[in-house]
Amino acid sequence: MNSHDYEENEPLHFVTPLKYSKALSEFIPGATELYIKLENCQPSGSYKIRGVGRLARKLKERGCQQLVSASGGNAGVAAAYASRIIDIPCTVYVPQSTEPACIKLIKDNGAQVKIVGSSYSMAEEIAIKEAENPGIGFLSPYNHAEIWAGNSTMMDELKVQLPSKPSTIVLSVGGGGLLLGVLKGLERLGWQDVPVVAMETFGAHCFNLSVKAKKIVALEKITSIAKCLGARTVAPHLLEILPHFNIISEVVTDAQAVRSCIKFADDEHILVEPGCGATLSAVYCGVLEKLQTEGVLPHLTMGPVVVIVCGGNSVSLSLLKEWAENFNVPFP
Amino acid sequence: MSSKDSDERPLHIVTPLLRSVALAKHLPMCKNVYLKMENCQVSGSFKMRGFGHLCQKLKQEGCQYLVVTSSGNTGLAVASASQIIGIPCTVFLPENSPLVSAERLQKNGAQVVVKGADVTAAAMFAQEEAKKCGALYIDPMDPRVWTGHSTVVDELVMQLSDKPSVIVAAVGDGGLLTGVLKGLERAGWQDVPVVAMETVGTHCLNLSVTAKKITVLDKITSIAICLGSSVINPYLWDILPQFNVISEVVTDAQAIRSCIKFADDECTIVEPGCGASLASVYCGVLTRLHAEGKLPHLESRPAVIIVCGGRSVSLHLLQDWAKQFNVPFPST
Numbered sequence: 001m002n003s004h005d006y007e008e009n010e011p012l013h014f015v016t017p018l019k020y021s022k023a024l025s026e027f028i029p030g031a032t033e034l035y036i037k038l039e040n041c042q043p044s045g046s047y048k049i050r051g052v053g054r055l056a057r058k059l060k061e062r063g064c065q066q067l068v069s070a071s072g073g074n075a076g077v078a079a080a081y082a083s084r085i086i087d088i089p090c091t092v093y094v095p096q097s098t099e100p101a102c103i104k105l106i107k108d109n110g111a112q113v114k115i116v117g118s119s120y121s122m123a124e125e126i127a128i129k130e131a132e133n134p135g136i137g138f139l140s141p142y143n144h145a146e147i148w149a150g151n152s153t154m155m156d157e158l159k160v161q162l163p164s165k166p167s168t169i170v171l172s173v174g175g176g177g178l179l180l181g182v183l184k185g186l187e188r189l190g191w192q193d194v195p196v197v198a199m200e201t202f203g204a205h206c207f208n209l210s211v212k213a214k215k216i217v218a219l220e221k222i223t224s225i226a227k228c229l230g231a232r233t234v235a236p237h238l239l240e241i242l243p244h245f246n247i248i249s250e251v252v253t254d255a256q257a258v259r260s261c262i263k264f265a266d267d268e269h270i271l272v273e274p275g276c277g278a279t280l281s282a283v284y285c286g287v288l289e290k291l292q293t294e295g296v297l298p299h300l301t302m303g304p305v306v307v308i309v310c311g312g313n314s315v316s317l318s319l320l321k322e323w324a325e326n327f328n329v330p331f332p
Numbered sequence: 333m334s335s336k337d338s339d340e341r342p343l344h345i346v347t348p349l350l351r352s353v354a355l356a357k358h359l360p361m362c363k364n365v366y367l368k369m370e371n372c373q374v375s376g377s378f379k380m381r382g383f384g385h386l387c388q389k390l391k392q393e394g395c396q397y398l399v400v401t402s403s404g405n406t407g408l409a410v411a412s413a414s415q416i417i418g419i420p421c422t423v424f425l426p427e428n429s430p431l432v433s434a435e436r437l438q439k440n441g442a443q444v445v446v447k448g449a450d451v452t453a454a455a456m457f458a459q460e461e462a463k464k465c466g467a468l469y470i471d472p473m474d475p476r477v478w479t480g481h482s483t484v485v486d487e488l489v490m491q492l493s494d495k496p497s498v499i500v501a502a503v504g505d506g507g508l509l510t511g512v513l514k515g516l517e518r519a520g521w522q523d524v525p526v527v528a529m530e531t532v533g534t535h536c537l538n539l540s541v542t543a544k545k546i547t548v549l550d551k552i553t554s555i556a557i558c559l560g561s562s563v564i565n566p567y568l569w570d571i572l573p574q575f576n577v578i579s580e581v582v583t584d585a586q587a588i589r590s591c592i593k594f595a596d597d598e599c600t601i602v603e604p605g606c607g608a609s610l611a612s613v614y615c616g617v618l619t620r621l622h623a624e625g626k627l628p629h630l631e632s633r634p635a636v637i638i639v640c641g642g643r644s645v646s647l648h649l650l651q652d653w654a655k656q657f658n659v660p661f662p663s664t
Contacts, residue, residue, distance in 0.1 A: 017345055017372045022439055038372055040599060041348040108353045266646045269371060271599035316596040317647075317662035332648040 012053030012082050016041045018161040023267035027283045030301040039311040046311035048078035054150030056082040064137030070124035072227050073102035073314050075141030080111035093123040099314035121232050142177025143235040151181020159189055167303035170197045172279045173207045175231035176238040183245050195246045199278040201257050204229040211249045225254050228275035228312050252281040255327040260284045273312035343384030343413050347372050349491040354597035355613045364634040370641040377641035379409035385480030387413040390468050397467035401455040403429045404558050404644050411442035424458035426450045473565045481511020489519050497633035500527045502609045502640055503537045505561035506568040513575050525576045529608040532583050534559040541579045555584050558605035558642050582611040585657040590614045593663045603642035
């Protein structure tokens with residue numbers, strides 16, 4: 001989309017394909033069909049444009065003349081893309097660990113990039129401070145009701161695209177923006193009973209720690225390579241609404257996530273980041289099967305399974321190879 | 333989709349049209365470069381458009397058993413379509429097909445018979461079988477296939493705000509190209525240049541254009557076997573003069589280099605036949621054509637590359653081909 005093609009009420013995201021995956025379905029018992037929701041086909045490379053696009057528009061409507069955001073990568077690309085389309089200047093604060101590919105994409109979309117500090121939380125602190133100045137709006141990557149409302153549009157698409165109500169939805173959790181969006185969508189559709197398997201990697205598993213402690217727990221440091229899941233805490237609202245839904249928190253290792261990225265590249269010809277690899281590990285590493293055996297997912301085979309391929313720009317053939325070497329995972 | 337729904341709704345989906353910042357860098361004079369992502373299509377390539385449409389029509393006419401000859405994506409499209417509409421299907425493969433092709437077809441519900449030294453011989457056996465069993469033999473040159481393929485242009489009309497400056501498509505037997513031309517006619521876009529890409533060793537269209545008459549390739553010597561037809565369909569030859577088709581050829585090395593670059597740029601892995609389309613950008617074909625005055629609107633209107641998709645590729649194969657053609661893997 002170009003800025004002159006954009007119409008005021010039109011969403012900035014696309015309706016993405018829901019593709020039946022024969023290869024992944026084979027990992028689910030019975031004749032259960034598994035579908036992948038291809039958020040990698042969004043214009044900014046990940047699902048984030050759904051929420052970020054919506055919030056950016058709202059901030060401009062409310063009179064902001066400039067937007068600031070903080071991101072470890074994909075939210076920054078979404079912020080830059082959205083700002084370009086709705087024609088508002090944008091600065092994205094990123095930590096030093098941000099992949100050069102993401103920094104390039106943010107700049108290619110016309111936004112300024114400021115590399116600050118060693119962690120996402122430092123970048124977020126600086127961006128929020130900057131937004132205290134008049135006329136500047138903070139484009140939160142995951143912690144805002146408009147973000148969750150935007151992300152929830154994925155569920156409306158699934159209702160139309162699926163042959164029947166899903167038995168299970170699988171996704172990854174960073175700050176919880178995607179999960180909150182899915183939950184808001186489930187509520188709207190009257191599907192609150194649909195189990196959502198929320199995947200993280202060790203070293204980026206703040207949601208899992210919070211669920212176990214029954215309160216918000218902040219990770220000291222992100223030690224996983226899945227930087228796109230690298231929020232130190234989840235949005236507090238997620239813990240508030242958890243009891244109204246059926247969320248199952250699971251954690252896999254970086255090695256499992258990388259192995260899943262490689263398998264997926266061969267099965268579906270899409271390169272994904274390790275954060276998305278965590279989602280796919282639910283299938284490839286037997287997490288869903290284990291949950292069924294344990295009685296946590298008793299209805300797994302009674303309807304289609306949906307895996308949200310969240311997308312992400314920080315992946316390439318050489319990164320995949322490098323991760324495979326680092327984690328002793330065979331690269332074909 | 334239920335068997336009843338599949339009688340009415342098309343079996344293919346509307347695929348994303350994504351703006352590519354990465355490819356635009358190789359075509360700086362171009363207004364925008366868009367990718368029509370047929371790799372996201374049901375069955376993994378654009379072929380579901382035409383063969384899905386044909387299978388639906390054949391079922392409506394009372395067909396109860398389908399037979400087809402294919403070494404790859406056509407077979408997959410027919411197998412997937414047959415499963416959706418609930419009719420059994422047998423795919424005849426030539427003996428020189430990779431083993432994985434037969435396995436993939438079987439996993440998609442087709443009966444597979446491997447017989448015949450090449451596609452022509454396999455087709456003979458397939459036609460005999462169809463006669464024997466009262467099955468319908470799928471003719472890839474059935475005009476309904478081109479009608480189905482032409483829907484790709486209907487989507488471009490909806491998705492673009494501007495008439496394209498050029499459309500790039502790979503050519504095997506010319507089915508996709510014929511469909512694109514029919515779509516251009518319907519849209520009133522007959523003057524849009526279509527750059528028809530082939531590889532050396534599958535370049536039957538180029539030979540025909542050079543000789544000014546239909547010319548048969550002696551032998552398929554390219555690795556892009558998905559483009560491996562020895563002759564284009566005669567109907568395409570008849571209608572060619574009514575359009576602005578520019579025939580271009582690249583080497584296997586250029587196609588492979590483009591596949592590898594595309595995997596890094598757009599996180600999508602494609603077959604060498606599709607690499608040929610991408611080589612139009614990566615290897616300067618469109619730049620040269622623009623300099624020659626053949627793409628007069630490149631600077632003011634968007635370019636569209638049809639990413640035709642295809643399942644016969646993997647990380648392992650990409651690396652093998654990279655070694656074979658002395659191409660860096662990953663791309664530098």
